[in-house]
Amino acid sequence: MAKQYDVILVGAGSVGVPTAMALGALGVKTCVIDKMASPGQGENKHAIGGIRATHSDPGKIIACMRSIEIFSTWQQIHGDDIEWLKGGYLFPVYRKEEETLLKGFLPIQKKHGLNIDYVDADTVADVAPGINRQGLLGGTFSPDDGSASPLVTGSAFFRRAVATGHVDFYFNEMVMEIHRDKGRVCGVTTNKERYDAPVIIDAAGPFSRELGSLVEQDIPVFPDSHEGGVSEPVEPFFKAMLVDLRPAPGSRNYYFYQNAHGHIIFCITPDPPIVGIDKRETSQFLPQVAARMVNLLPRLKNVRVRRVWRGLYPMTPDGSPILGWNKEVTGLLHATGMCGQGYMLGPGLGEIIARMVTREVSPKDAVVIDEFSLYRDFGKEEGLK
């Protein structure tokens, strides 16, 4: 006899775990299946931990504003320290191109109530002490954004989900088959067990395409990989996430911040993208990112890098997530393709997903759902990635 649930959630990662937590809080009996050994061991732990609401599209802004609320009040409400640090996001500007681009987003960002402004070079230097002043024009700064530890958060959300009493996690299990009954999903078989539920949520991130193929659905999620790293801890000297949008040979933007423990955590976007699911560390990354970082913030030259890793960005063609019910396979809900922003989007989206399951979506939720539809035109590109 298969185990009976209200919802089967595939993927215990950046989206899956907070969604399970939200479902559990609404009393929805949920089964979470993940092929890794514990929560957040896929791409969640590869995230560097930045959390911002300062996007250029309303859907992400709404979801991330709620995420920030959840991250920033977590310790107060639940007691565990997820290392939330309200350090803000700083986009320093050295060229007209970035100035024009960033200033262009301000009206929509302000319209949604975001605390963000274009600031002068002195203010940028106050936020990022020691920043290279040669040619520095200014930048945007959004002080309410911040960071937290993906590793710690993954565990905290997992504990909370389990504590609701409505969520069971099954690790080291992989979905091999999705069962349907008269066009409606009714359960899954893993390499170990069968589980039954009328709703299946796809939170499989980079592996959504494989999952979709089990029910002949082509979900446009194409992973590429980015490398990240962490330094030794040093006495805190800046708090903001620094994002340098300028391109350079072999890379596009790169970003880094100093976390609550004093570690510098950093990442770079390769150009051209490295498509595929290869997560093996390469030798190019460190010299490339280090050269750019010490150019921007010279005093980093004396900080020692501790470790590097490579993680996957489950990309969609237009760089925005996919959220919504599958029209051809009833009961299949996609929450995937977070394009590297699953960690910051997860808690906010998780609540919306839970309300989609219980059919309690709000008008604000509808804005997000509409924007992230699986059936949208994927031809447009997001402004601020």
Add this chain to the structure above:
Amino acid sequence: MSKQRLTKHPVMEVDQGEMVAFSWNKKSLQGIKGEMISSALFANGIQVFGHHTKDHSAQGMFCANGQCSQCLVMADGLPVKSCMTPLTSGMVVESLEGLPRVPGADDPIERKEVEIRAVSVLIIGGGPAGLSAAIELGKLGVDTLIIDDKDRLGGKLVLQTHKFFGSVEDSWAGTRGFEIGHILAREVEIFSTVETWLETTAVGVFSDKVVGVVRKNRYVMIKPQKVLVATGAREKMLPFPGNTLPGVYGAGAFQTLVNRDLIKASERVLIVGGGNVGIIAGYHALQADIEVVAVIEGLPEVGGYKVHADKLKRLGVPIFTRHTVVSANGEERLESVTMAAIDDNWKVIPGTEKTVEVDTLLIAVGLSPVDEFFAKAKEWEMDVYAAGDAQEIAEASAAMFTGKIEGVKIGKALGAYKGDVPREWLDKARVLKSRPGEIKKQPPPLPVPEGVMPVFHCTQEIPCNPCTSICPEHIIKTENDLITGLPHVDDVNKCKGCLNCVAICPGLAVSVVDYRKDTAHPTVTLPYELGRDAVEKGTMITVTDVDGEVIGDYPVQRVVANKKKFPGTLMVQIKMPHELASRAIGIKEQKSPLTSLDIPDLSACPDDAVICRCERITAGEIRAAIRGGVRDMNQLKGLNRTGMGACGSKTCRPMVMGLFRDEGVDLKEVTDGTHRPLFVEVPFGTLAGIKGGK
């Protein structure tokens, strides 16, 4: 001259370098230019190097090998590993209190592209295995780069003041380790195709088959066709309350301080672990005039060579088997150690706790291979080989052999060597790696009271036979001519009493009894390595048997030395009654030093023991997580940061696994942590292509 510097050593030459001034927390001190900062601090009696940011616990020396990052200090404004950073004149050294402050050096940087270097063979590690491989590759004319993170070649041979086991022809048996290091290093220099990079640390192996190395603060990416990992071993840690106090550190670290840097690192030391490393460290302590309170061992028998253990026992160092450390006690540094007897289930037997006042506790509970480079290179499908301890933990004599073998294998793979690895090499490597055999307690043969002859106090089969090669009369044989066989004399009448066998035996387990002048009171020659003062002619010495049992006190008749051929070994001659002569082998050094203090035992709380030293996570915290259902080492990181520190869980991983097992978890259910580059931290500036440091 500080009293913590050795001014004389029975084996090592004390070559005083140039003294320079430096400051420690604004106080002016003297150190030797170029010595590691940690040694300069130890020489000035400083062993607390800073305090941890998490709980302000005192931090100090642990590995002395550039691996663990426990010994960080601030030098000229930057955090550095004090055990790997040479002292310079006028250096401003400060303790690291909490997190280091990043200096505001904000001038725009100038950088160069990182050098990429292609090479046929990269050998990581210039110890016995790496050097032996390099010699073979040199003979074959293969373009080879050998790198080592220290400022000299030799690896751990540099620290070995004792004579080696093995056989003379293959592994310089009877020669002292550091001398073998010199011999191998000189041989490597002969070959023009072998290049040596010192002070060069391998920091990562990447999927594009590149090995990242930092050579004197410059980052270089090496593209080798073949890699030989000869990185040696690291010391295992033991969890008990107080195990991270400064003053508790590895036996290898101790040997580095004492034998390489000639620092009297301690006044009184207790050693936990009765393997060769622990026992030899005890012997090295005595050579440096450091009192050894005891060696304690959890097993019912010591694991090291019996001849090594016997050397210690004879010098009066008690060895307590079936004992363990209950706790290390002290506030800022080690003040005492509580030890106790344990039962067959490794449980402390109540009432047997004893607290001894020591300033140093050496951990010598075994070694594990430094195998992360090999594992990564394998994962990336590189042509990688391993030799020495990185392949399998064994003696240095075995490492030299596996190095030779892997060197030839690589030569063959590159087409530079035809034929197969000589069969006898493989056999010898296997023998040299063999564990010590059963102890065959046989009473020493009662010598015929006439003539002269050696008496062998060697009762355990180990791979060692220099006595057979050194005998000019060729009368010393081992059983069945095996290197592991026990020695005996073939034809007693041929012995001329040359004393070579006494001088060469690494175990100090051969005496010579000479009846030629006086059959009732033969002259007995005993080997001695602890400095001439204690055995000058006329001094009364306490002579012991092989187990350290006192036979009696006798005046020294004569001291014989052959400084050139057998440096560091003295041959002490006494006259003894003939019925006792063949029992004598040792000279007792110490009066029973173990004393019990009446300190209340506060140790029944092993949950306090720190497991992850870097992040300071205790056994209790990890146990709680395991009991809460954690089966993934990666999940532990998210729960309490276990294994996230500078060392990359190199130290704690085996202990965490042990905790899983002790909690009744089948280790097959446990997911191991993911291991990633870098293996050693490297500054952004170095990686960016600018010279690291200031």
